[in-house]
Amino acid sequence: MKVTIRVNGDERTLDVEPRLLLVQALREELGLTGTHVGCDTSSCGACTVLLDGVSVKSCTMFAVQADGRRVTTIEGIGSQTDLHPMQEAFWTQHGLQCGFCTPGMIMSAIDLIRRNPDPSEEEIRFGIEGNICRCTGYENIVKAVTVAAAAVRAK
């Protein structure tokens, strides 16, 4: 089945089996391996991407459901020389240890501060509830989101 998805600003047309998950389409068909698969059971959030700007778990969506829509992955938010404020803050605040959960954590956090530009610590903890960090590095992740939110507000 033919689907056309705007991925990180580029229109991509793919011929997919209906059972192909969005995360597989991104990783295996488009080579965008920044989006990770952690649990594969809708629990851990490592596969989080933005669908029309809203955070979703790409392991719990078929690629055909994204037909005609916009998908943003970790590769689409900044570059090596021009990091997204959320990436910058995860770096400066040491918001990662092993880094496996980081792409999903960052995509969730971007949606979180879009909805709530000045979140309290409690609101951040509630807002990243769908993302699990097995290193349990939550303290610095929360700090990073706080710093990124302030940086985006100052822009």
Add this chain to the structure above:
Amino acid sequence: MIPVAFDYVRALDVPDALRLLAEHGEDAKLLAGGHSLIPMMKLRLAAPAVIIDIGAIPGLAGIARDGRRIDIGALTTHATLADSRELARHAPVLWQAANELGDPQVRNRGTVGGACAHGDPSADYPAVMLALDATFTLTGDDGTRDVGADAFFTGMFETALTPREVLTSIAFASAPNSAYAKFHHPASGYAVVGAAVNLTLAGGRIAAARVAFTGVGDAAFRAPGVEAALTGVAPGDAARLDAACRDAAAGAEVRSDPFASAEYRAAMADVYVRRAVAAALQPRE
């Protein structure tokens, strides 16, 4: 985890979905937000031959209030319910459940209609809909029929919805003195015990009460003993409220699993229904 292969068709509107259901028969399954169905397909607990995607049908999402009546489109996401100030005021029991369901990404995709049609015995909404005395509008080939929540949830993963019908909307009366209290399973987030309470206050007393549990039995169920015991009690009479919430799950077949024994679940039912009653009686502006 890869689902069994299936054919995928997109329904343009409700009549189109009904036509596709007629064409593909019981091998077909409707897909809305997919946050119950897709995980089950990935575990191969479900293997429909045909998926009919109703997720993009226009006009089936949104919250509308007309005086005391509130209508919710079946495709309304949990996130939309959780963000609704209107719902926070007029049906806090549903608003709280939507806020405590899953996590932000799940709430962004999952729909209220999909969750209800799935009939999961640990899902939050069935108890909420029982407490609200909600009416489910089911659209079929011969038009629509309305089914009350008491008749809609028929068992574990079973509802009154037939394979030739689409759940299109859910309606209920404004319930300002309502609340939901949930004991989250620490890993899955599902309700080990969820208590939904909807009180009608008149003349300084509880004039009527609807109380329902999820997570406790094989399907959500009402607690008629608690409802009767709450009726007539003054909101300040803590002793009588406590007594009314005792043995709340009496008469029900309480589930037992490795996480929570039947005895523990029944004890927690008392605790959580008492909390929901207290929250429902909180004065509101």
